[in-house]
Structures are given as structure tokens and as C-alpha cells.
Amino acid sequence: MITPIRWEADRLLLLDQTLLPVEERVREHTRWRDVAESIRSLVVRGAPAIGCAAAFGVALAARESRARDGETLLADLEEAFKGLAATRPTAVNLFRALDRMRAVASAHQALPVPALQLRLLGEAQAILEEDLAANHALGAHGADLVPEGARILTHCNAGALATAGYGTAVGVIRAAHERGKVALVWVDETRPVMQGSRLTAWEMVKEGIPHKLISDVAAGFVMKRGEVDLVVTGADRIAANGDTANKIGTYSVAVLARHHGVPFYVAAPFSTIDASVPSGAAIPIEERDASEVRGTAGRQTAPAESPVYNPAFDVTPAELITSIITERGIFRPPYSFT
Numbered sequence: 001m002i003t004p005i006r007w008e009a010d011r012l013l014l015l016d017q018t019l020l021p022v023e024e025r026v027r028e029h030t031r032w033r034d035v036a037e038s039i040r041s042l043v044v045r046g047a048p049a050i051g052c053a054a055a056f057g058v059a060l061a062a063r064e065s066r067a068r069d070g071e072t073l074l075a076d077l078e079e080a081f082k083g084l085a086a087t088r089p090t091a092v093n094l095f096r097a098l099d100r101m102r103a104v105a106s107a108h109q110a111l112p113v114p115a116l117q118l119r120l121l122g123e124a125q126a127i128l129e130e131d132l133a134a135n136h137a138l139g140a141h142g143a144d145l146v147p148e149g150a151r152i153l154t155h156c157n158a159g160a161l162a163t164a165g166y167g168t169a170v171g172v173i174r175a176a177h178e179r180g181k182v183a184l185v186w187v188d189e190t191r192p193v194m195q196g197s198r199l200t201a202w203e204m205v206k207e208g209i210p211h212k213l214i215s216d217v218a219a220g221f222v223m224k225r226g227e228v229d230l231v232v233t234g235a236d237r238i239a240a241n242g243d244t245a246n247k248i249g250t251y252s253v254a255v256l257a258r259h260h261g262v263p264f265y266v267a268a269p270f271s272t273i274d275a276s277v278p279s280g281a282a283i284p285i286e287e288r289d290a291s292e293v294r295g296t297a298g299r300q301t302a303p304a305e306s307p308v309y310n311p312a313f314d315v316t317p318a319e320l321i322t323s324i325i326t327e328r329g330i331f332r333p334p335y336s337f338t
């Protein structure tokens with residue numbers, strides 16, 4: 001089993017995803033600031049995984065505090081809440097996890113500090129366990145939609161690495177594979193950060209799932225040849241109308257899928273739905289450093305002077321999404337999540 005996030009004794013262990021697939025190294029975190037830096041620098045990435053890591057970041061902040069009472073501890077935690085919230089803007093899971101940790105801290109502030117610290121650690125562990133359970137449940141729902149002998153295309157990494165384990169889109173693929181339904185997974189390499197080739201392909205190899213890596217620009221060609229039966233991706237935030245933010249390039253894949261009559265599924269825990277956001281237009285889109293586009297794997301592939309636009313996510317309009325697969329079941333258009 002792939003375990004990207006683990007608490008051990010007094011520290012948070014994160015599998016360093018920036019080094020995969022070449023090296024499997026675990027980084028230890030005992031300070032919330034280091035957790036924030038690991039989220040920002042993509043040591044841990046993927047919407048649910050970011051939320052889980054941030055929750056443990058808050059638990060670490062509580063241990064770092066010298067407060068002698070709950071009220072002071074709460075005041076100390078504010079800096080960690082702010083610092084962790086400022087790491088990445090798009091995935092709603094980060095903010096959900098922080099809200100949940102804040103609610104627990106304030107509900108239990110009358111406890112002695114050591115008990116409150118333990119309560120916060122317990123909540124982080126609960127967030128991790130709930131995510132794992134949600135992934136298994138949504139994977140099973142999604143696998144029902146997969147035909148025998150399916151050739152499935154996925155974009156980015158919505159796998160075990162991006163979650164507490166098992167994965168969302170890759171959870172659907174795993175569950176379908178366990179039922180013997182998967183003939184082939186087309187793995188988009190996912191420029192510019194290569195989550196597909198570095199991470200999803202690595203997971204496919206580990207699990208022995210038949211797959212082929214393609215450059216993003218090959219997706220249309222394999223669909224045109226009739227070699228894709230369905231697309232499944234993850235989500236970073238789903239608006240109330242079903243518009244879905246996910247890794248840059250997802251929208252292009254959805255347009256291609258619609259043109260070629262291929263079903264396009266989004267798989268995500270129900271908590272990825274952000275009812276406070278009416279449509280995709282209101283989802284904040286992270287922009288990352290120009291160096292990600294000007295080069296690949298540390299090698300410069302564009303003039304250093306070339307101006308760059310590097311949105312890390314895009315929004316797929318609800319009308320291009322065949323269904324949204326969650327642990328609570330499968331939602332179909334017109335989307336309503338109440």
C-alpha cells in the first residue's frame with residue numbers, strides 16, 4: 001500500500017513527491033512551518049492530501065506552543081492557520097481541514113493543554129482515516145460505471161499519493177482493476193509538473209495495472225482512434241453548479257472527450273463540493289512559478305526572457321461532465337448536491 005502521509009510518535013512523515021519516481025524518500029516534520037513549506041513546494045500535493053497534511057500541521061503547531069491554557073493556545077494557533085491557508089488557494093480540502101481543526105480547538109479550549117493537543121492530533125488522524133474510507137467507497141461506486149475491458153484515460157495524479165491512500169480517480173481505476181475490468185490506462189504526462197508521468201505511472205507500476213504513458217498532446221489522437229472508453233479525473237474544488245477545478249489540461253481533455261463521444265467522469269470526496277461557490281468562475285486559480293514552464297526536470301527548455309503564464313488549474317464546465325462520483329453515490333447533470 002502507498003502511504004504518502006503518516007504520523008509517527010511525535011512527527012509527520014511525508015513521502016517526498018518531488019523526488020518520485022527516481023527516489024522514495026520520507027521527510028520528517030516536527031514544525032508546522034515545515035509542513036506549510038512542503039505543501040507549497042509539492043512535497044505533498046493533491047487536494048485531499050494537502051488537507052490531511054495541513055491538519056497535522058495544526059496538530060504540530062499545538063505541540064510547538066508554550067501556552068499553559070486553551071485560550072492562549074488558540075491564539076498561538078492563529079499564525080499556523082494563516083500560514084497553512086496561504087500555501088495553495090485552489091483545493092477546498094485545505095480550507096475544510098483548517099476549519100475543522102479550528103472548530104475542534106475552540107470547542108475544547110477548556111481542556112488542559114496536553115489534552116487539547118491530543119484532541120487536535122486525533123482530529124487530524126480522523127480526517128486522514130475518513131479520506132481513506134471515502135476513497136474506497138467512491139472507488140467502488142465508480143467501478144460500477146466502468147465497462148469490461150475498459151481503456152481509461154486519466155490526467156494528473158488523483159491517486160494514493162494525492163490522498164490519504166487509494167486515490168479518487170485512481171481509486172476508481174484500482175477498484176475496476178480489482179474487478180478485472182481494466183484493459184489499459186492511458187496516463188497523460190501532465191505538463192508542466194508531470195504528475196501523470198512521475199506519479200500516476202509510478203502507482204500503475206507498483207500496482208501492476210496495465211498502462212501507457214502519453215504526452216498530453218496525444219490524448220486527442222488516441223480518442224480519435226477509438227482507443228479510449230472513458231476518462232476519469234480528480235477534482236480540487238467543485239462549484240455548486242458542478243463546474244470543476246482540476247489540474248491544468250483537464251478542461252482540454254473534457255472538450256476532446258465530448259467531441260469524441262467519450263464519457264468524462266470526475267471522482268472526488270463529497271467534501272470537495274464547495275456550495276459557497278456558485279460556479280467555476282469564482283474558484284481561485286493558483287498561478288505557479290514561470291520556471292515550471294520554462295524548463296522540465298531542471299533543464300531549461302525556453303528562453304529565460306520569455307514571459308510565462310502558468311495557471312496550475314483550470315475549470316471544466318459542468319455540461320462537459322458525464323457524472324461526478326463521490327462516496328455518497330453518483331451525481332448526474334443537472335448537478336444539485338443538496
Ligand code: MRU
Nearest residue numbers: 045046047156158162234235247
Ligand atoms: O498541483 P497538484 O499536484 O496538487 O494538483 C493535483 C490535482 O489537480 C488532482 O487531480 C486533484 O488534486 C485531485 S487529487 C485526488
